[in-house]
Amino acid sequence: MRTIHVDEISGAVARLVVEANTVLGADMLRSFDRSLASESSPAGRSVLIMLQDNARISREEGAAYCQDTGFAIAFVELGSEVHIAGGTLQQAIDAGVRRGYTQGFLRASIVQDPLYGRKNTGDNTPAVVHIEQVPGDHLSITMMAKGGGCENRSQFKMLKPSDGVPGVMDFIVGCISNAGPDACPPLIAGVGIGGTFEKAALLSKQALLRELGSPNPDPKLDELEKQALERANKLGIGPQGYGGDTTALAVHIRSYPCHIASLPVAVTIECHAHRHKHVEL
Amino acid sequence: MPTGSAPAPGTSPASAPRKPVRPPLSDADVASLRAGDLVAITGVLYTARDAAHALLIAALDAGQPLPFDVKGQIIYYVGPTPPHPGEVIGSAGPTTGGRMDAYAPRLLALGLKGMIGKGYRNATVKEALKTHKAIYFGAVGGAGAYLRKHIVKVEMIAYAELGTEAVRRLEVVDFPAIVINDCHGGDLYAAGQKQYQRA
Secondary structure, eight states: OEEEEHHHHHHHHHHHHHHHHHSOOHHHHHHHHHHHHHOOOHHHHHHHHHHHHHHHHHHHHTOOSSSOOOEEEEEEEEETTEEEESSOHHHHHHHHHHHHHHHTTOOOOOBSOTTTTOOBOSSOOOOEEEEEEESSSOEEEEEEEEOHHHHTTOEEEEEOGGGHHHHHHHHHHHHHHHHGGGGOSSEEEEEEEEEOHHHHHHHHHHHTTSOTTOOOSSHHHHHHHHHHHHHHTTSOOOGGGSSOSOSEEEEEEEEEEEOTTOEEEEEEEEOSOOEEEEEEO | OOTTOOOOTTSSGGGSOOEEEOSSOOHHHHHTOOTTOEEEEEEEEEEOOHHHHHHHHHHHHTTOOOSSOOTTOEEEOOOOOOOOTTOSOOOOOOOBGGGGTTTHHHHHHTTOOEEEEBSOOOHHHHHHHHHHTOEEEEOOTTOHHHHGGGEEEEEEEEOGGGGGGSEEEEEEEEEEEEEEEOTTSOBHHHHHHHHHOOO
């Protein structure tokens, strides 16, 4: 049994949330380059160039890429041979979020009560923590900073099994169309198919973590992703909704076994401020 | 680099031809702008988003004065990150305008001439833009680090307890925006999507 103290986890999380908010991933930067090469709308091109500038300024000056520095979501792989000492994972991650957001000049965007009073917690806690147990003695943490504007356009639908592939395709493209300019396109759609109501939603978030431009390991889903992306980019919404060819940068899908009666589909809408960083402890 | 030093000319789309906009705006200023026009705003903007709008409308309901005179002014829907030491403001891009739809017509009736945000406005707001001669501008959502460099001065005006959602008076130089909805019924989102949509 390996023991990891919560302080080590908090320190790592504090670093990850700052890095996620100030250093956009290389896969995202490459996707901006690819989009610029194909974007025919002048307004759309000017937006993409501004996003490249924004990423550079953010990295060089340590300034948040977007002022919405997001809901902190943790995806944890916890080895079965790991013992967490000094507290719980939730406590450790919250302490890291508190420190990273406060000391890193990131915005506090979380209210304590969603319905009554909506008072800001002041330090962007609590985090949403997803823990998956894996074999071995390693602990890996991916911190995602999830923006509110795009999250507001995420959707879930219980399709009928008879709706099949066309039904899923229509729903994905419909979600991107519905998100439109509100969700800060160019967008990424994370899609969870199968499982239960809550499992599909989690899959849709996990799907976002795959490297942009990498193929889906499942050839059938890879084909579905490509077709959905092609259809999304025919919508004409374009960068920021000003009209153009680049409405979405990617569609990423994960699936899971499901009930004989069901075909659940969840779509997490993610904006171009697609921020996530990973550490192995 | 301190906030306020705008990107060098020729390195950014901010250097593309842009119409200058200098608030306070008159009806004639507003009427001269059309959906799709790229603009560079220089002068004063007031910040307000969800929580501040609720308080502004509550003040009006209570017959109290607003913390600033909206006549001719532009409200920027933004909740900035805290400034780094030595800077005036943190990252400061627009938030979704549609969440202010419930409040905006009331402020437009009082003479507000512009709003800066991103995303669709509802039919009531678009109608109010025509009735009261006002503009809905779009700034590039998510370009917070870039846009902050066009903000040179920040002053807390009201509702400081709201933190990022407080009302601030900004001074901006060549702040890049685009006209989404004009006072003639023009709508960049509708026109742009129609132009680039493929079957």
